[in-house]
Amino acid sequence: MSWRHIRVVFLKELTDALRDRRSLFSALILPLVGPLLVVVMFRFLAEQNATTGPVPLPVVGAEYAPGLIEFLRSNDVDIQPAPEDPEQAVRSGLAPAVLIIEPDYENRFREARPAKLELLVDNSRNDGRAKVRRAKRALDAFGAQTGAMRLLARGLDPQISRPVAVTEVDLATPQQLAANVLNVIPMFVMMAAFIGGMYVATDSTAGERERGSLEPLLGNPVSRTSMVLGKWLATAALSGASLLLTLVTAGMALGLAPLDDLGIEVSFGVSEALRVALVMLPVALLAAGVQLLVATFARSFREAQTYLSVLTLAPMMPGMWLTVAPMDAAPWTFAVPILGQQVVLMDVIRGNPVGLLGYLLPAVLALAFALVCVRVTAWLLGREKIIFGG
Amino acid sequence: MIRANSLHKCFGKKVAVDDVSFAAADGRITGLLGPNGAGKTTTLRMLSTLIAPDRGHADVDGLDCQRDREQVLGRLGVLPDARGLYPRLTARENVRYFGQLHDLDGEALEREIDRLFTLLDMGELADRRVHGFSQGERVKVAIARTLVHGPRNVMLDEPTNGLDVMSTRTMREVIRRLRDQGCCVVFSSHVMQEVAALCDEIVVVARGTVVARGAPDELRELTGKQDLEDAFVAAIGTDEGLH
Numbered sequence: 001m002s003w004r005h006i007r008v009v010f011l012k013e014l015t016d017a018l019r020d021r022r023s024l025f026s027a028l029i030l031p032l033v034g035p036l037l038v039v040v041m042f043r044f045l046a047e048q049n050a051t052t053g054p055v056p057l058p059v060v061g062a063e064y065a066p067g068l069i070e071f072l073r074s075n076d077v078d079i080q081p082a083p084e085d086p087e088q089a090v091r092s093g094l095a096p097a098v099l100i101i102e103p104d105y106e107n108r109f110r111e112a113r114p115a116k117l118e119l120l121v122d123n124s125r126n127d128g129r130a131k132v133r134r135a136k137r138a139l140d141a142f143g144a145q146t147g148a149m150r151l152l153a154r155g156l157d158p159q160i161s162r163p164v165a166v167t168e169v170d171l172a173t174p175q176q177l178a179a180n181v182l183n184v185i186p187m188f189v190m191m192a193a194f195i196g197g198m199y200v201a202t203d204s205t206a207g208e209r210e211r212g213s214l215e216p217l218l219g220n221p222v223s224r225t226s227m228v229l230g231k232w233l234a235t236a237a238l239s240g241a242s243l244l245l246t247l248v249t250a251g252m253a254l255g256l257a258p259l260d261d262l263g264i265e266v267s268f269g270v271s272e273a274l275r276v277a278l279v280m281l282p283v284a285l286l287a288a289g290v291q292l293l294v295a296t297f298a299r300s301f302r303e304a305q306t307y308l309s310v311l312t313l314a315p316m317m318p319g320m321w322l323t324v325a326p327m328d329a330a331p332w333t334f335a336v337p338i339l340g341q342q343v344v345l346m347d348v349i350r351g352n353p354v355g356l357l358g359y360l361l362p363a364v365l366a367l368a369f370a371l372v373c374v375r376v377t378a379w380l381l382g383r384e385k386i387i388f389g390g
Numbered sequence: 391m392i393r394a395n396s397l398h399k400c401f402g403k404k405v406a407v408d409d410v411s412f413a414a415a416d417g418r419i420t421g422l423l424g425p426n427g428a429g430k431t432t433t434l435r436m437l438s439t440l441i442a443p444d445r446g447h448a449d450v451d452g453l454d455c456q457r458d459r460e461q462v463l464g465r466l467g468v469l470p471d472a473r474g475l476y477p478r479l480t481a482r483e484n485v486r487y488f489g490q491l492h493d494l495d496g497e498a499l500e501r502e503i504d505r506l507f508t509l510l511d512m513g514e515l516a517d518r519r520v521h522g523f524s525q526g527e528r529v530k531v532a533i534a535r536t537l538v539h540g541p542r543n544v545m546l547d548e549p550t551n552g553l554d555v556m557s558t559r560t561m562r563e564v565i566r567r568l569r570d571q572g573c574c575v576v577f578s579s580h581v582m583q584e585v586a587a588l589c590d591e592i593v594v595v596a597r598g599t600v601v602a603r604g605a606p607d608e609l610r611e612l613t614g615k616q617d618l619e620d621a622f623v624a625a626i627g628t629d630e631g632l633h
Contacts, residue, residue, distance in 0.1 A: 008490040012479075019478040212474025216535065219438055219470065220491040221463035384441050 001229070005222045009230025010237075013204050017238060023199035027238045030195055031245035034188035035253030041184065042257035054078035055131045055138070060086055061101035065109070068101070068117075068142055075138040090120045096128025097121045097135050112150060185250050185268075186345040187316060189243055189276065190338070193283045194291075194312045196242025197235035198305075201291035204231045205377075206304035209389060218387060224378040228292065232374050235288035243280055247273050268349070275348045278359060279341050282366035283315075286337055289370030293377045296386060318342050334361045337369050391416055392543055392574055396446035397436050399429075406432040408598035409446075414576045414591070416542070419569050421585040422578035424595035425626065430578040431471050433595070434547050437576070438468045450543050464492065467541030469549055473532040477521035481512065484520055485535045492539035499538075506534040509567075511560055526557035533564065544568055546577040550584060562588060586618050596626040 017023040053076075060082040062069050069079055083089040086098040100118040109115040117139065121132050148158035208214045217227070251273050291308055298304035318339045334340040340362035347354050380386045392414040399407040407429040414420035422430045435441040437448045439459045448455040450462045475484050482503055489499045507516045510530040515523070520531060529552070537544070546565070550558045565588060568575050579585050585592055592609060594602040602609060602625035606618055613624040 004493065005491060008487070012476075012483075012487050015483070016476055016478050208474075211476075212472035213476060214474075215440065215470045215472040216468070216474070216488075216532070217491075218440060219463060219466070219468040220488060221460040222491050223460065387440055 001223050001226050005226040006230045006233070009222075009227055010233045013200060013231055013234035014237060017200045017203070017234065020199070020203070023203065023238065026199040027196045027242040028245070030188060030192040030242060031249045034192070034246050035249040038184060038188070038250055038253045039257050055134045056080055056095065057097060057099055057135050058083050058086065058089065058095050059099045059101065061103065061105070064101045064103055064105045065115075067109075071142045071145070072138055075141065077135060077138050086120055090122050093122075093125055093127060096125075096131040099135070099139075185247075185254075186276070186280075186342060186349065188250055189246050189280050189345075190283065190315045190342070191312065192242040192246040193239050193280060194287045194315055197237075197239035197284070197288050198291060198308050198312070200238050201231075201235045201288060202295045202301060202304045202308060204234065205292055205295040206298050206301045209387070210301045214381075214387060218381065224381045225375065228374050228378040228381065232285075232288050232292055232370070232377075235292060236285045236370075239284035239287050240281055243284055244277060247276055247280075272348060275354070276345060279344050279348065279362070282363040283338065283341055285370045286366040287315075289373030289377075293373040293380075296377050296380050299389060314338075334358065335365065337362065337366050340365065391452070392420075392437060392448075392450050392545070392576055394433065394437060394446070394448050397433060397443045397448060398445040399432055399436060399441060399443055405598055407436070407443075410595065410598070410600050411446075412593045412600060412603060414574050416574045417569060417572045418590040419565060419575045419577070419588050420591045420593060421589035422576065422593050422595055423582065423585045423622065424578075424580065426580055428580075428595045429598040430580075430595055431547055434468075434470070434545055434576070434578060438466060438470065438545060439463060440470075464539075465541060465543055467536040467539065467544045469532055469536045469544075469546040471547045473529065475520045475523075475528055475531055475535075478519060480517050480519050481507070481523075481527075481531045481534075482516045484531055485538050488535045489538040494539060502538060502540070503534065506537060509564065510534060525552045526554055529553055529557065530560070533561070537564075537568075541573070543574045544576070546575070548579055549577055550579070550581070582619055582622055594622060594625045601625050601627075 055076065056078045057072070058080040059069065062079060062082075073079055080095075083095065083098065086100065089095045090098055098120040100120065102116045102118075105115045105117070119132075119136065119139070121128075147161060151158045151161060208217065218224070251268060254268050291311065294307045294311060295304035298307055315338045333343045334357070344354055344358045344362060347358070394410050394412050397407050397410045398405075410429065410433050412420070422433065424430050432441065436443050437450070437455060439455045439462055442456055451465055453462050453465070455462050476487070479487070485503050485506070486499060489495075489503065494502070503516070504513075507513050510533060512527065512530050512534070515527060520528065523531070529549070533546075533549070536546070549565070550561050553561060562584075565575055565577065569590075577588075586606060589606070591605060592603065593600055594609075602612060604612060609621045609625065610616060610618060613621040615621040615624055
């Protein structure tokens with residue numbers, strides 16, 4: 001092993017990659033697209049979960065229940081004329097819900113029998129859910145108010161119809177709520193670590209052989225380990241650059257996202273970004289090592305690209321899982337590469353304190369794993385089947 | 391000095407090289423002549439350390455090709471069968487990369503690259519990216535990269551393959567020059583005229599075995615044929631795969 005050779009190979013691969021549109025593309029795609037998605041996603045969420053403004057509600061048979069209509073109006077519901085085909089209107093998303101009042105509503109209401117109301121909703125649609133919830137709440141409020149008045153009219157304390165009073169106390173701090181939403185950022189950063197160097201990893205291994213330059217390269221008095229170390233560092237450099245760039249652009253995107261409308265408070269500043277970078281940079285080294293190994297093993301450039309695309313999905317799985325079911329940092333999770341980083345990352349973003357071990361252990365493990373990959377790749381390059389294909 | 395001692399190599403059940411021995415001396419051009427598929431490339435790959443022989447051993451200047459791999463490669467310049475370049479690098483950068491891997495650097499390396507490009511008549515192409523070079527231009531860059539560290543032992547696998555007449559002449563000139571500088575030159579070819587025109591020593595390989603060896607005159611004597619081509623055909627037993 002020679003530092004000088006490692007440097008020569010590293011610089012050559014880096015020059016080669018920076019002159020290639022495809023490798024630049026794979027390094028820049030996530031920093032550019034990821035944050036854009038963040039902004040679009042948050043805007044979309046904000047629109048859906050809007051907690052202010054009137055709820056539009058078309059009503060069929062409004063004339064049968066003037067009292068109810070009056071109540072709804074005063075509770076921020078915008079009563080609209082009945083559509084021609086109420087079911088179709090809900091299914092197509094034209095209206096989040098349609099209220100149908102039966103003609104005998106008035107009679108039953110007067111006789112104090114349950115007066116039937118039908119609320120057409122489509123639970124398979126996400127876009128109107130918040131509005132449906134608010135319409136329902138208004139209807140329930142009307143029911144509760146009327147019920148209480150009836151009891152009072154009969155000389156009873158309305159309280160007896162409320163045997164228990166449930167109050168929900170949300171213990172999540174706004175910071176933690178935000179973390180659930182913000183999990184997309186670690187996911188993008190993780191993807192950047194894997195996609196950023198993907199092309200270089202392929203080009204400098206399977207590509208080198210396909211081009212016919214591997215055999216001449218191996219004719220130089222350079223240890224294979226030095227050679228692979230140089231290629232590994234070049235791949236990791238692009239992965240790392242892509243990762244850092246994603247972090248910067250995603251942070252900027254957060255500034256543009258309508259977080260206030262969502263009632264989310266985020267403190268994602270320079271210090272958080274630096275800590276995320278500290279946690280994630282070892283992942284770039286790990287990703288580069290695994291990618292070099294896999295791409296060296298592949299029989300062709302194409303095959304290598306296919307394998308590496310599939311490999312990109314692997315680190316996203318824990319990320320997706322954590323988005324759905326955020327977990328706390330159990331000690332064993334630190335020991336699993338990628339998962340360890342993601343758990344630590346969640347703590348950083350949630351604003352929880354992270355110990356030195358939390359930073360160090362996953363980093364050391366990632367580095368160790370990467371070096372094993374480098375060593376195996378170097379060994380593979382000594383095998384006739386790998387050098388000459390076939 | 392390059393030596394092959396009873397080299398054997400099988401790929402699965404197929405015997406590629408079955409007992410090849412020869413010694414290529416310094417200051418001589420040794421030609422490995424044989425039809426396609428005779429085992430020339432496999433032999434050269436064993437000599438250039440990339441393939442481990444099943445039996446026998448190869449050495450360069452007395453250093454074992456398997457055990458002392460890096461030392462052997464430091465004394466060897468190899469133009470292998472695969473001669474791919476890096477299309478996004480310039481001709482100079484391609485050659486410089488290999489020079490640096492041989493621990494050369496700076497002014498001395500640049501001067502050597504200039505010298506080689508002038509020798510190969512490539513001066514004006516030196517700083518252009520290799521992408522789009524003609525076959526002949528690419529081979530010349532590959533040759534420059536093989537010779538950049540001034541190796542005392544040079545191995546060329548079919549060096550004139552795909553070259554036009556002018557480039558072939560340049561290549562022969564380079565090979566003779568190397569010999570005159572005292573280098574040990576081994577090159578393989580299936581083109582009889584080429585071997586006849588260049589070689590001091592000929593090793594005829596067929597079906598993985600050395601079937602004849604010697605100076606051109608010795609070969610004529612050995613086979614009892616006056617014409618060299620007839621001598622080869624007699625040695626190999628068939629003219630299949632020869633031109």
